[in-house]
Amino acid sequence: MPRLTLDGIAKSFGGVPALDGITLDIAPGTVHAVLGENGAGKSTLMNILSGLYRPDAGQVALDGRPVPPGDPKRALDLGFGMIHQHLTLVDRFTGAENVALATGGRLDRGLGRARAEALALAAELGFTVDLDARVEDMPPGMRQRVEILKVLVRGARIVVLDEPTSVLTPAEALGLMAALRRLAAAGRTVLLVTHKLAEVFAAADEVTVLRRGRLVATLPIGRVDADGLAALMVGADEAGTVAAAPAAPSTIDGQTTPVLEVAGLDIDDDAGRPAVRGVSFRIAPGEVLGIAGVDGNGQAELAEALAGLRRPVAGDVLVDGVTVTPGRARDRLTRHRVAYVPRDRHHTGLVLDMDGARNLILRDVDRPPVRRRFGIIDQARAARRLAQAITDFDIRGAAHGPARALSGGNQQKLVLARELGHAPRLLIAEQPTKGLDVAATAFVQRKVLDLTRSGAAVLYISTELDELRMVADRIAVMSGGRITGIVTRAEADPQTLGRLMGGGSASPAAATDPRTGDAA
CATH class of the missing domain: 3.40.50.300 (P-loop containing nucleotide triphosphate hydrolases)
Structure with missing residues (x-):
């Protein structure tokens, strides 16, 4: 029975x-x-x-x-x-x-x-x-x-x-x-x-x-x-469309200016306790750097600081060699072309009671051409932008009704369409496929990898090791708020990543300098 x-x-x-x-x-x-x-x-x-x-x-x-x-x-x-x-x-x-x-x-x-x-x-x-x-x-x-x-x-x-x-x-x-x-x-x-x-x-x-x-x-x-x-x-x-294509290897040589350089970053959490300490790394043009680690080891605070939503205690952040002013989220996009896909699409990524068109213009609502004279929003432009996003990102159900009525996958596509619509030099993607099905996951990954072909860099934060090994050129592992090691995709076997996630170190032959990601 x-x-x-x-x-x-x-x-x-x-x-x-x-x-x-x-x-x-x-x-x-x-x-x-x-x-x-x-x-x-x-x-x-x-x-x-x-x-x-x-x-x-x-x-x-x-x-x-x-x-x-x-x-x-x-x-x-x-x-x-x-x-x-x-x-x-x-x-x-x-x-x-x-x-x-x-x-x-x-x-x-x-x-x-x-x-x-x-x-x-x-x-x-x-x-x-x-x-x-x-x-x-x-x-x-x-x-x-x-x-x-x-x-x-x-x-x-x-x-x-x-x-x-x-x-x-x-x-x-x-x-x-x-x-x-x-x-x-x-x-x-x-x-x-x-x-x-x-x-x-x-x-x-x-x-x-x-x-x-x-x-x-x-x-x-x-x-x-x-x-x-x-x-x-x-x-x-x-x-046949499920698997995302592997990323192309990319390295930093002495002549290349990194798209993102992080040096000695210290960040506190909301309670004022240390969340990130001494984090340094660089990302080359066209490169995807993955951040692995058990959730709660400083990844969220790192992403928020790089996106301008949290002010670091110490350290420097440079985009294309230019120092970024701490804690100014708007400048990240307008001056440095930094896009951000947050981990929580419901509370941070979208306004669920607003429709797709309004969610797409959230980053531009305070400036032309979306904002016209006397603070009037160009509704026709917003509608055209939504129609294009629906076509380019296959967002189903976004033409009518609030964002909360969309499935998780279509909500994430809406966030991605808004952020990639600004042709960013750097994309910070925090848990971008969390809770998505196989097809939606593959779609998001392909869009991220397509971005790197223009020379943009991606910081890809995920707790899914298989996903990171597929999309990232190198993987940095965070444990206890610090980077315990940075390995290439070829070196990123489960045993090495698991050892680093537990606070240990990679084998000397496979290790790179956790301060920069360069070969040891």
Whole structure:
């Protein structure tokens, strides 16, 4: 008998179908991966399983018994455990306190009992975890292990993980995939929602592909390869456009002025604590320099400082040999032709309640030709700019309605169209493909690489190592707010990058000077 059965699940929002007749059986003791593009219905389906959404039609059954729809508390009690991409821990509590809190605060289940059960489960799964440490003091990988233990102590028989490796080092990601296999071997059912094909092949027994709200295929992992999955996700007609072309190598010689030079940069975070210390590097014309590292190691503060949104404590920034005045975002674009794609398209990249045309002119609204006499905005020019962007960037749905109505991929294309529309000399791209599906990711990468052919430079910040190894000429790794090493693409194997991400160093033969990126 299947552990979990979905029979004809359908859900619409505002008359637009999000799920259309999903029927699926999932066996006990297996890892089942769920893949699909943005808007394919993955999140909607997981929210139905966890009781957050009530389906319009269809039935969910657990061990052959119907599950009451739209009841999160009942779903938890029946054994559904959800591990969200953004963890739901109390930072000031210890790991054990967070586990105890998850039991529902019942008096018969105290801290000691919860701690003992969590330690036993940790040993079973091969987890290394300090349950007496505060969550705020834990590294990302340990926090996630606490989150998993939390749902298991509560009695989860079906564990759903949404993009679980987004903040993990390569070694931590491999450890998590091994732990998922151990969970399945112990009889639990694991649903793995991910866009990383490597994770599917590392952990899954079966894979289900959703496309535009419909179930396209469910296959044993041994009957499909990466190309086949990509074709199922985006359609056979578009499958050949998924992979981005590799970047061309570029180097700095003694005669070339770098497009970007950063020297001894120190930056504090919002609380005044050191976030970046002693960072130096250079980017040549036509080069993509990747910045790797576990999220939260100073990458965000570095990007904001280079974009003029945060004032450094010390250090210099030069664009095409000209020193840039600290903390003046407008000058970055108008004087130095620096474009910025922020990590958070919802709060920083776009004004979601404004339409596409107004979002496209945000950077020009205070000057001609967009701003005419008496402060009047040239609406016709804005409309023409939107029409051109829709054609050049394949932005679907942007002609009418607010930006919040667009899919994640189309929102990111709108941001990219605005920033690349100024023919920048330097593009700072911070997590530019985060949350995007395979086809949208490839599109963004191609646009970035096209920019370098004009001699522009790109600083490409990402936590996705495979992505950086595909698009970057060199990769600098940040750990603890410092650059621990800069390696060429050929030297950027997972072991070297993982060692640098952990604060170690690259092997002497492969290393470059972390101050400049030049050969050691």
